[in-house]
Amino acid sequence: MLAPSGMLAPTEVHIRAEPLTCFAPLLGEAGWHVLQERVEQARARMAGRTFWNVNSTSRGGGVAEMIPRLLAYARGAGVDARWMVLEGTPDFFRVTKRLHHALHGSRGDGSPLGADEHALYDEVLRDNAEELLALVRPGDVVLLHDPQTAGLAPACAAVGAHVVWRCHVGCDTPNAEVVRAWEFLAPGLAAAQLAIFSRASYVPPQCADRALVVQPSIDIFAVKNQPLAPDVARAILAHAGLLRVEPGAPEPVFTRGDGLPARVSRGADIVRLGSTPAVDTPLVVQVGRWDPLKDPAGVLRGFALLARAAPGLRAELVLAGPAVTSVADDPEAASTLNDVIALWRQQPHSLRQRVHLACLPMRDLEENAAIVNALQRHATVVVQKSLQEGFGLTVTEAMWKERPVVASAVGGIQDQIVDGVNGLLVHDPSDPAEFASAVRRVLCDGELAARLGARAHQDVLTHFTGSRHLTDFARLLERLDVQPESSGVASMAH
Numbered sequence: 001m002l003a004p005s006g007m008l009a010p011t012e013v014h015i016r017a018e019p020l021t022c023f024a025p026l027l028g029e030a031g032w033h034v035l036q037e038r039v040e041q042a043r044a045r046m047a048g049r050t051f052w053n054v055n056s057t058s059r060g061g062g063v064a065e066m067i068p069r070l071l072a073y074a075r076g077a078g079v080d081a082r083w084m085v086l087e088g089t090p091d092f093f094r095v096t097k098r099l100h101h102a103l104h105g106s107r108g109d110g111s112p113l114g115a116d117e118h119a120l121y122d123e124v125l126r127d128n129a130e131e132l133l134a135l136v137r138p139g140d141v142v143l144l145h146d147p148q149t150a151g152l153a154p155a156c157a158a159v160g161a162h163v164v165w166r167c168h169v170g171c172d173t174p175n176a177e178v179v180r181a182w183e184f185l186a187p188g189l190a191a192a193q194l195a196i197f198s199r200a201s202y203v204p205p206q207c208a209d210r211a212l213v214v215q216p217s218i219d220i221f222a223v224k225n226q227p228l229a230p231d232v233a234r235a236i237l238a239h240a241g242l243l244r245v246e247p248g249a250p251e252p253v254f255t256r257g258d259g260l261p262a263r264v265s266r267g268a269d270i271v272r273l274g275s276t277p278a279v280d281t282p283l284v285v286q287v288g289r290w291d292p293l294k295d296p297a298g299v300l301r302g303f304a305l306l307a308r309a310a311p312g313l314r315a316e317l318v319l320a321g322p323a324v325t326s327v328a329d330d331p332e333a334a335s336t337l338n339d340v341i342a343l344w345r346q347q348p349h350s351l352r353q354r355v356h357l358a359c360l361p362m363r364d365l366e367e368n369a370a371i372v373n374a375l376q377r378h379a380t381v382v383v384q385k386s387l388q389e390g391f392g393l394t395v396t397e398a399m400w401k402e403r404p405v406v407a408s409a410v411g412g413i414q415d416q417i418v419d420g421v422n423g424l425l426v427h428d429p430s431d432p433a434e435f436a437s438a439v440r441r442v443l444c445d446g447e448l449a450a451r452l453g454a455r456a457h458q459d460v461l462t463h464f465t466g467s468r469h470l471t472d473f474a475r476l477l478e479r480l481d482v483q484p485e486s487s488g489v490a491s492m493a494h
């Protein structure tokens with residue numbers, strides 16, 4: 001369907017159904033039986049309805065990572081799950097990025113969040129709603145993700161859909177910025193039947209009566225997380241320009257979501273001085289969007305301290321993120337990367353030789369996933385030195401790959417890492433020295449690194465996989481009181 005010219009309209013991303021049977025061996029007989037029961041209930045409740053998910057980007061970041069995988073399994077379970085990505089203007093995304101920062105308790109670019117910004121926000125969402133409402137029917141379930149979409153709630157509720165808003169960001173200790181963000185979002189959120197948060201501490205007073213905590217998850221069967229032999233991981237990194245080429249190396253291959261074999265053929269765009277890391281050089285790796293709250297500059301400062309304090313350590317640092325123009329709703333990426341490059345240029349020659357700033361190709365998202373997978377698997381230590389973090393899927397991914405993770409004790413990272421048990425927490429995220437000493441600990445103690453990694457894998461399996469998340473979705477339908485059609489409620493609504 002075409003929107004009237006000049007109007008903004010959401011785009012549907014088509015999702016292939018994925019059978020749930022892959023979870024059976026992981027869950028054991030009893031667990032598999034419980035999942036099937038839950039899924040059967042959900043399918044009955046959703047018969048004749050659509051489960052819409054709306055967010056603001058199809059690529060880059062944790063939400064775009066999670067939605068398609070969960071919806072694929074929902075479709076595999078017989079639920080008509082569909083994904084719509086709203087269209088915004090640069091000004092709209094500037095305002096919503098400001099909101100994103102404010103929900104994290106940060107000022108972002110310090111721009112106002114007043115009546116003018118609200119008018120701009122509402123206007124873009126009004127356009128998008130027009131197209132969306134041509135599709136949403138009474139009795140459907142609409143899951144709106146993050147601040148970009150909250151303003152769609154009243155229009156979706158008005159057509160008789162069950163509207164749920166899901167917030168993937170938050171701040172443990174709310175401040176004036178957080179209050180400002182909630183005030184901005186309040187009119188939209190008033191129309192949501194339920195609001196989902198990643199942590200209980202993120203729930204604002206406005207949503208306390210309708211809040212549900214659902215932790216994010218990774219899809220352990222996705223290209224991003226598929227098993228990769230060490231030499232193939234090295235071949236992929238060598239091909240991408242992130243590791244020295246080994247003679248006789250295998251092809252840089254991975255398996256696509258549809259089961260077909262593919263090769264990594266694009267390279268990363270890398271700022272470095274001198275040569276690529278040798279195959280046996282220990283790598284400290286952070287993967288993430290180029291966002292100041294991920295603190296890539298802080299990682300560089302911490303690594304510089306480490307290199308000074310332990311001159312004998314051969315470790316090198318890779319800071320990797322998506323190509324800067326690839327993530328539609330993240331207008332800050334280029335300036336954040338430029339700041340890191342400027343800081344890198346200020347470092348002594350010897351340090352610059354050991355720090356690699358990589359923008360990973362995003363044209364083919366499965367190829368990007370294969371490179372991220374290879375980087376995480378090859379890393380000696382994976383770090384996530386965020387100043388704020390909604391949940392931190394990069395942490396979950398690295399834990400799944402049995403890597404020792406050193407990460408800040410902020411937001412949802414605290415729900416994943418138990419300090420000293422399945423990773424190391426940095427208690428003061430603004431202290432590069434504490435970060436450097438934790439990284440040094442794992443680099444110098446192979447036994448510790450192996451113990452943390454092994455336990456991390458187990459903990460992800462127990463708490464953060466798709467089967468748990470799908471069970472939470474089934475619980476959500478129960479909370480919404482979505483009744484199977486046979487009870488008459490849905491048929492009346494239709």
Ligand code: UDP
Nearest residue numbers: 061062063065288289321322360392393394
């Ligand atoms: N990611 C990616 N390619 C990149 C950089 C990041 O696929 O070049 C993915 C990363 O693997 C993870 C997600 O983006 O799945 C980031 O999620 P996270 O929850 O860590 O942070 P967010 O970006 O949502 O703040």
